Amino acid sequence: xxxxxxxxxxxxxxxxxxxxxxxxxxxxxxxxxxxxxxxxxxxxxxxxxxxxxxxxxxxxxxxxxxxxxxxxxxxxxxxxxxxxxxxxxxxxxxxxxxxxxxxxxxxxxxxxxxxxxxxxxxxxxxxxxxxxxxxxxxxxxxxxxxxxxxxxxxxxxxxx
Amino acid sequence: xxxxxxxxxxxxxxxxxxxxxxxxxxxxxxxxxxxxxxxxxxxxxxxxxxxxxxxxxxxxxxxxxxxxxxxxxxxxxxxxxxxxxxxxxxxxxxxxxxxxxxxxxxxxxxxxxxxxxxxx
Numbered sequence: 001x002x003x004x005x006x007x008x009x010x011x012x013x014x015x016x017x018x019x020x021x022x023x024x025x026x027x028x029x030x031x032x033x034x035x036x037x038x039x040x041x042x043x044x045x046x047x048x049x050x051x052x053x054x055x056x057x058x059x060x061x062x063x064x065x066x067x068x069x070x071x072x073x074x075x076x077x078x079x080x081x082x083x084x085x086x087x088x089x090x091x092x093x094x095x096x097x098x099x100x101x102x103x104x105x106x107x108x109x110x111x112x113x114x115x116x117x118x119x120x121x122x123x124x125x126x127x128x129x130x131x132x133x134x135x136x137x138x139x140x141x142x143x144x145x146x147x148x149x150x151x152x153x154x155x156x157x158x159x160x
Numbered sequence: 161x162x163x164x165x166x167x168x169x170x171x172x173x174x175x176x177x178x179x180x181x182x183x184x185x186x187x188x189x190x191x192x193x194x195x196x197x198x199x200x201x202x203x204x205x206x207x208x209x210x211x212x213x214x215x216x217x218x219x220x221x222x223x224x225x226x227x228x229x230x231x232x233x234x235x236x237x238x239x240x241x242x243x244x245x246x247x248x249x250x251x252x253x254x255x256x257x258x259x260x261x262x263x264x265x266x267x268x269x270x271x272x273x274x275x276x277x278x279x280x
């Protein structure tokens with residue numbers, strides 16, 4: 001809604017982008033979405049549909065020689081992660097069961113149980129022998145070296 | 161009983177003015193006869209970059225995501241207002257698998273105690 005003000009002093013001060021980080025204006029919306037999801041219980045809904053394919057959790061980097069996948073999995077222990085790599089396919093499944101500790105009454109419950117399940121298919125095969133995975137600080141980091149043929153190579157140009 | 165710990169929403173709004181993008185961690189709050197227990201999801205937050213600060217009556221949890229990976233840095237922050245029943249000197253915190261547990265023991269007068277009834 002547009003409101004006209006007779007006097008510019010009456011108009012509420014509009015501070016452009018005061019809350020927006022200039023590096024990435026969309027980041028604010030990402031945070032807002034995160035907060036709203038929490039408020040309206042996206043995790044609660046996930047109980048009915050316990051598979052979360054949350055893009056917010058996952059990040060993928062291509063460093064040239066390898067592909068690095070990071071997944072935020074707070075509260076997941078090593079034994080609750082299933083990971084398989086074959087050719088250009090990678091599959092991850094992780095489960096957390098967050099139950100109220102025994103003998104306690106619950107005042108607030110935002111952390112829910114979840115199952116994260118995701119698979120990736122890359123354009124080139126990865127070196128399954130050298131693939132590594134590490135779970136630390138609630139983050140699963142999967143390092144997948146590309147197979148030698150898929151790695152970038154500098155081709156020297158010869159003078160004719 | 162819930163008056164023992166109340167979220168302090170004003171101060172988290174102040175935090176948003178900081179340059180680092182902030183996130184609000186998901187939190188569970190439990191209580192038994194002896195203590196309050198706050199559990200927070202803080203993935204990517206390391207031991208070194210986490211602070212749990214009690215400035216009575218305020219409990220502030222602040223964790224910076226690690227910079228070792230090339231991912232965007234975030235600041236997880238959340239503030240609570242503690243009631244008189246919390247024994248500030250005995251608060252203990254533990255971080256494992258990206259989950260923070262803060263144990264807030266109650267002061268003796270607020271602990272539930274069973275009184276043995278003597279027969280006359």
